[in-house]
Structure formats: C-alpha cells, structure tokens
Amino acid sequence: MTDLLAAPSTLPQERRLVTEVPGPRSRELMGRRNAAVSAGVSTTLPVFVERAGGGVLVDVDGNSFIDLGAGIAVVSVGNAAPAVVEAVQQQVAAFTHTCFMVTPYEGYVAVCEELARLTPGDHEKRSALFNTGAEAVENAVKIARHATGRQAVVAFDHAYHGRTNLTMALTAKNMPYKHRFGPFAPEVYRAPMSYPFRDAPGTTGAEAASRAIAQIEAQVGTANVAAVLIEPIQGEGGFVVPASGFLPALADWCRQAGAVFVADEVQTGFCRTGDWFACEHEGVVPDLIATAKGIAGGMPLGAVTGRAEVMDAVHGGGLGGTYGGNPVACAAALAAIGTMRAQDLAGAARAIGDTMLPRLRALAERTPAIGDVRGRGAMVAVELVRPGTTEPDAELAGRVARACHAAGVVVLTAGTYGNVLRFLPPLVIGQDLLDEALDVLDEAFAAPMPPLTSRPPASPA
Structure with missing residues (x-):
C-alpha cells in the first residue's frame, strides 16, 4: 500500500488537442445525452471523458485537457489514485x-x-x-x-x-x-x-x-x-x-x-x-x-x-x-x-497557491477587467468586472472560460453574478501542467474573445 500511495498516474501528463473541441465522438455522445438525459442537468464542457488521472482528463476523441476543476474539488488525490x-x-x-x-x-x-x-x-x-x-x-x-x-x-x-x-x-x-x-x-x-x-x-x-x-x-x-x-x-x-x-x-x-x-x-x-x-x-x-x-x-x-x-x-x-x-x-x-x-497534500495545496496567486495578480495588473484575485491554497479565483467599476462582467467570464476550454484547459465559473473564474486543480497536479495552464489563461485574456452563441450556465457547486 505504501508504494501505491506514492505511485504516479500512468496517464501521460500533457495537454494535447487532436480534434476540435468538442470532437466528433463527443458530439455523437452529446446527441445521445440530449435524447436521454434531462435538460435540467447542465454541462460545463461538452466533452465525454474516457480516462483521467493526475492533472489531466482524456476525452473519447483523444484530446487531453489540463484539469483545473478536479470534479469541483472532489478528486484532490487524482481521478484514479492508486491507493x-x-x-x-x-x-x-x-x-x-x-x-x-x-x-x-x-x-x-x-x-x-x-x-x-x-x-x-x-x-x-x-x-x-x-x-x-x-x-x-x-x-x-x-x-x-x-x-x-x-x-x-x-x-x-x-x-x-x-x-x-x-x-x-x-x-x-x-x-x-x-x-x-x-x-x-x-x-x-x-x-x-x-x-x-x-x-x-x-x-x-x-x-x-x-x-x-x-x-x-x-x-x-x-x-x-x-x-x-x-x-x-x-x-x-x-x-x-x-x-x-x-x-x-x-x-x-x-x-x-x-x-x-x-x-x-x-x-x-x-x-x-x-x-x-x-x-x-x-x-x-x-x-x-x-x-x-x-x-x-x-x-x-x-x-x-x-x-x-x-x-x-x-x-x-x-x-x-x-x-x-x-x-x-x-x-x-x-x-x-x-x-x-x-503525499502532504496540504503542503501541495499551499505550493499550488504560491504558484497561482502571483501569476494571477500579475495578470490582473495588465488586465483592467480583473477586479479581484483571491483564494487560499488550491482554491483560487479571479472576479471579472467592467474596467474601473465593480459592475460584474459575466459575459467576459464565460468567454474566457470558453477560450480556455477550446485550448485544452478545464476551468469553472462561479459567483452570485456569474462573473468569477474559479480554479480547483487536483492537489497532485504537476508543476509543469500548472504553469502551462496559467500560460493558456494568460493567452485567453490576451486574445480576442470568441463570441458566445448563448451564455453558459454557471458551474454547479
């Protein structure tokens, strides 16, 4: 059991996009989902996961996403922790x-x-x-x-x-x-x-x-x-x-x-x-x-x-x-x-915060729409507003999330006003993956935002 506790995920820990997002197989499964599952059950990112572990989710089309959601803080030890x-x-x-x-x-x-x-x-x-x-x-x-x-x-x-x-x-x-x-x-x-x-x-x-x-x-x-x-x-x-x-x-x-x-x-x-x-x-x-x-x-x-x-x-x-x-x-x-x-995952959470918070604060300095950066450990968020005000900008939060998803990074939205991007990486995520996910987030804010055909629902809690 001791060896299992320390065993790394055997899944390649990489961001990899081999199709558009969602890919053809996920779109096919989404058609089945829509025919069988209540419309009251929402989906943040319409890709169907086939395998997951460490800091990645791999969908049925072979795309590998960096996971900054952890199943909404559930799989802190990873999606398939050996023990x-x-x-x-x-x-x-x-x-x-x-x-x-x-x-x-x-x-x-x-x-x-x-x-x-x-x-x-x-x-x-x-x-x-x-x-x-x-x-x-x-x-x-x-x-x-x-x-x-x-x-x-x-x-x-x-x-x-x-x-x-x-x-x-x-x-x-x-x-x-x-x-x-x-x-x-x-x-x-x-x-x-x-x-x-x-x-x-x-x-x-x-x-x-x-x-x-x-x-x-x-x-x-x-x-x-x-x-x-x-x-x-x-x-x-x-x-x-x-x-x-x-x-x-x-x-x-x-x-x-x-x-x-x-x-x-x-x-x-x-x-x-x-x-x-x-x-x-x-x-x-x-x-x-x-x-x-x-x-x-x-x-x-x-x-x-x-x-x-x-x-x-x-x-x-x-x-x-x-x-x-x-x-x-x-x-x-x-x-x-x-x-x-x-694995001292409390210490790992502190280390994740030590990486994410400075990066997000630096991003906020050059992004007027980021009104606040906050959190503790591996529970971190940015609140988006109309520049120079505290007026919530839920549309921008949705657009940034959509851009991250298209680039292979899973992020969640939250907030009473729907204007918060929240980050909950698995506590076992590798440093390289975390750095790469933050690079993608930087690029999402820097690039022109794709239009939304409809505003995505808030992530579940």
Whole structure:
C-alpha cells in the first residue's frame, strides 16, 4: 500500500488537442445525452471523458485537457489514485452494501475515527456518515435544532449549501439553484457576508461580523437561533474569503448565544486550502462541521462531525440513510486520507497557491477587467468586472472560460453574478501542467474573445 500511495498516474501528463473541441465522438455522445438525459442537468464542457488521472482528463476523441476543476474539488488525490483504486476493488470484492443501520462494518467506524482526529478541536467528537454534501448540511441543521430545541438557522449572502429543499433555502443564489422550485423550508434567515472586494473599503472582519450579528439579533432574535451556518471560504458564491476576524467573531457569538456554529467545509475541506480544514487558518473550532467532496477520492460520501454532546443529543434512529457511509465509499475515504498524509497534500495545496496567486495578480495588473484575485491554497479565483467599476462582467467570464476550454484547459465559473473564474486543480497536479495552464489563461485574456452563441450556465457547486 505504501508504494501505491506514492505511485504516479500512468496517464501521460500533457495537454494535447487532436480534434476540435468538442470532437466528433463527443458530439455523437452529446446527441445521445440530449435524447436521454434531462435538460435540467447542465454541462460545463461538452466533452465525454474516457480516462483521467493526475492533472489531466482524456476525452473519447483523444484530446487531453489540463484539469483545473478536479470534479469541483472532489478528486484532490487524482481521478484514479492508486491507493483508492485498490481499496475500492478489494471492498467491492468483499461486499458492496449491508446498510450500516442493519449490520455495521469496520470501515464506517474507521472513517469516523479519522474525522475525530483530523477535524479542528481536541474535544470528544462523534460523526455520522451520509452520501453528499447537501445531506451533510441538512443533517447538521437537524442535529443543531434537536440539540438546542430552537428552530431558526442563519445562513449568509452568496452562500451555496446544496439542492435539497432545505439546502436550497439556505443557498442564496436564485438562478439556477432555486428558480421556481419553492416553496422552501421555513425558519431560514440570511445575514450579510464579509466580502472584502464589495464591502466598503477598510471594513474589517470584526466590523463585518458586528453588522451580521446586529441583523441576526434584530431580525431573528438571539434566543431563537439554533445554528449559524457558514462556508469558511464560499464556493459557488465566488470563492469569497471573509476578512480576518469575521469567522472567530461569529463563533464567539454562537458560544455566548447558545447557538451551534456549523462550518460547511464541503468544498474547503481535506487539504484544499492548505490546511486539512479552512477553519484552522484562524484557529476556529466549529461545533459541527459538514464535509464531503474531497473526502473519498471521487466516491460519494458526506459526513457531519461535532461535539459529542451535540451529536449524541439526537435520539436513536434520528440520523441515517440506506446508503449513508457505504462500505465502498468508506474504503475509498480511508485510502484518500492516507494518500493526503503520505503525499502532504496540504503542503501541495499551499505550493499550488504560491504558484497561482502571483501569476494571477500579475495578470490582473495588465488586465483592467480583473477586479479581484483571491483564494487560499488550491482554491483560487479571479472576479471579472467592467474596467474601473465593480459592475460584474459575466459575459467576459464565460468567454474566457470558453477560450480556455477550446485550448485544452478545464476551468469553472462561479459567483452570485456569474462573473468569477474559479480554479480547483487536483492537489497532485504537476508543476509543469500548472504553469502551462496559467500560460493558456494568460493567452485567453490576451486574445480576442470568441463570441458566445448563448451564455453558459454557471458551474454547479
């Protein structure tokens, strides 16, 4: 297993275009997709992947793309990490399912033990496993409400928390996530986020927190708040990094108010920002933490981890699900976590940030349309605006993304206004590939932009 942890991808790590994008085989498959798959399921880049690994995706036409999306921060260890592949194969051969609530198995317990070790804080912890980030967030709310006996949940402007009914209510952005899907779950309230690029100049994290807390106290009432739920760095909202001091002030208020502080680390967790969890950057210890995405190397798994007294407040049978903590996903998670340790992928994320942020800031100096460069570790973004203003330029974001795709680099868009390019490379991407992808991005901004026949949908979260 040790050799597998360090084994490189056998797929050639190169950008290679042998057809137009999309190629003929992908276009053929897209025709089948359109005839069989709901139009409500969008696609960012209409190429069909045949193989993937390391930092590349290879499509059915033989084109090899540099991957700056990582399946939306899921395949941090790579799309086919050797240790994950072996662990999944062994578990599938043993058994694929029993339902942990019927007959348990060691893998589920081992994942919960790892979560207790890895998540912030040295208090006694418990975990429950689910399938997705949305399920994890929804169950965190259930747990907080049960433990406190309160109902109100506070989320923030620009937040994204999922696509279930409750998590749609928690999500801020209407299109495409909420439009005509209501009515939504009640007792969800929204507070202003710390958004340094769009806040008044000089607004500190403490000041932004005071603004949010004042609104919570006035509009919700301290005694009614079961939980304050926040992404330490917002994902689909545009990789918004709150000003220093914002998160600690909210956590302190929750402790004083008897509310549960919930960190949604679905996108930021598991080494993505240069720490195991983004909360660690300011020493914030959540009461509950929701995780998914990068936890299991591409297999579906989510979790809620938190203080034992909060997690254990729920009655027996109140948490669970038929597939939650599936044994194959648990095996993948243990292998992925082992890979993160063995390869120091938190350090790799910091190194990626050390490469990307200076390059993007240099690009911003010669590109007036780049209003902001932000992020941490391997979670980095640029926000595009009309030059000299803060007016969002979603059309330009779409055009740059399209140019990158045509040149063989996968990038994603994001943001409440659709004007953010976000970059989430696999943490195992090679330095040469990363440098080449940034060269392509430079060229995309420098070249005349191809017209869009229609504006592409925002990337999913």
